[in-house]
Amino acid sequence: MRTIQFREALREAMTEEMRRDERVFLMGEEVAEYNGAYKVSQGMLDEFGPKRIIDTPIAELGFAGIGVGAAMNGLRPIVEFMTWNFAILAADQIINSAAKMLQMSGGQYNVPIVFRGGNGTAGQLAATHSQSFESFYAHVPGLKVLTPSNPADAKGLLKSAIRDNDPVVFLESEKMYGEKGEVPDGEYLIPIGKADVIKKGSDVTIVSFGKIIKVAIAAAEELAKDGIDCEVIDLRTIRPFDVKTVVESVKKTNRCIIVEESWPYASISSEIAYRIQKDAFDYLDAPVLRATQTDTPFPFTPNLIEIAVPTVGGVVRLVKESMYLV
Numbered sequence: 001m002r003t004i005q006f007r008e009a010l011r012e013a014m015t016e017e018m019r020r021d022e023r024v025f026l027m028g029e030e031v032a033e034y035n036g037a038y039k040v041s042q043g044m045l046d047e048f049g050p051k052r053i054i055d056t057p058i059a060e061l062g063f064a065g066i067g068v069g070a071a072m073n074g075l076r077p078i079v080e081f082m083t084w085n086f087a088i089l090a091a092d093q094i095i096n097s098a099a100k101m102l103q104m105s106g107g108q109y110n111v112p113i114v115f116r117g118g119n120g121t122a123g124q125l126a127a128t129h130s131q132s133f134e135s136f137y138a139h140v141p142g143l144k145v146l147t148p149s150n151p152a153d154a155k156g157l158l159k160s161a162i163r164d165n166d167p168v169v170f171l172e173s174e175k176m177y178g179e180k181g182e183v184p185d186g187e188y189l190i191p192i193g194k195a196d197v198i199k200k201g202s203d204v205t206i207v208s209f210g211k212i213i214k215v216a217i218a219a220a221e222e223l224a225k226d227g228i229d230c231e232v233i234d235l236r237t238i239r240p241f242d243v244k245t246v247v248e249s250v251k252k253t254n255r256c257i258i259v260e261e262s263w264p265y266a267s268i269s270s271e272i273a274y275r276i277q278k279d280a281f282d283y284l285d286a287p288v289l290r291a292t293q294t295d296t297p298f299p300f301t302p303n304l305i306e307i308a309v310p311t312v313g314g315v316v317r318l319v320k321e322s323m324y325l326v
Helices: 006-020 044-048 060-072 086-098 134-138 151-163 210-224 243-253 268-283 302-308 312-322
Strands: 002-005 024-028 053-055 076-081 114-119 144-146 168-173 180-183 196-199 204-208 230-234 237-239 256-259 289-291
Touching: 002 006, 006 024, 006 044, 006 151, 006 180, 024 060, 044 053, 060 076, 060 086, 076 086, 086 114, 114 151, 134 144, 134 237, 134 268, 144 151, 151 168, 151 180, 168 210, 196 210, 204 210, 204 243, 204 312, 210 230, 210 256, 210 312, 230 243, 243 256, 243 268, 256 268, 256 312, 289 312
Parallel strands: 024 053, 024 076, 076 114, 114 168, 144 168, 204 230, 204 256, 256 289
Antiparallel strands: 002 180, 144 237, 196 230
């Protein structure tokens, strides 16, 4: 095991896959000469050259479309968006081209492409630069949606995404690029579609994903002081969603809290709650509850940011509410 930064884990995944398969290449704004906006691709231009580490114009729709065409013709592109907020401009290429091409071509064209970049809230960047896009893309059949919460998952999931024959939306957090964590040595892949039970427990299940899972973990630690034993599940893959792991956990704990960074309406937590009531209704001793971002555009001022996203105290309160302790 080695302790490395989140950005280094992503770099290792891409570098290893590019060494392994000459069809893999990286393209995006400032990924080459500038070493990436968040230094994820640092040094990769020196090793692979400008034909495989490609700087693009500031034109997300254009270079996303080039990536889709390249994937249809046998290459395996990694398309980096400086932020997923900018990728809204490329939604037509991702949703109408990449996601639908396999079906619309009658199985003649796979689109093995990874779209990746920064996602979610990142401090005082205001409403148009602080959005979480998990439910936006998970709504679309034909796309796989992944969101790692630590460096080990970042590396293992990204390697699996690059090898996958379907288009993958890979959502990273801008706040996590500098965070450190242990990553296994050698070849390391995490299967797409498998959640991680990061803490076992018996009283309540807490489900989360991405950087907000830190709030879930901290809440579980706080609740342990009161003798409440939480099981914490990191989804890792949003689509396909590991229903079995979540349902089996709820059958054991009989309660579930979902912690999500995005808005509540038509969210990932909505889908999880539906699947739990469908597949584990008879095991529930309380309604499924959730902590989400407020149903408003994300604020700019620090005092409003503090109340816009899920907090440890808020999750603690929901757990106690589900146990009828408040």
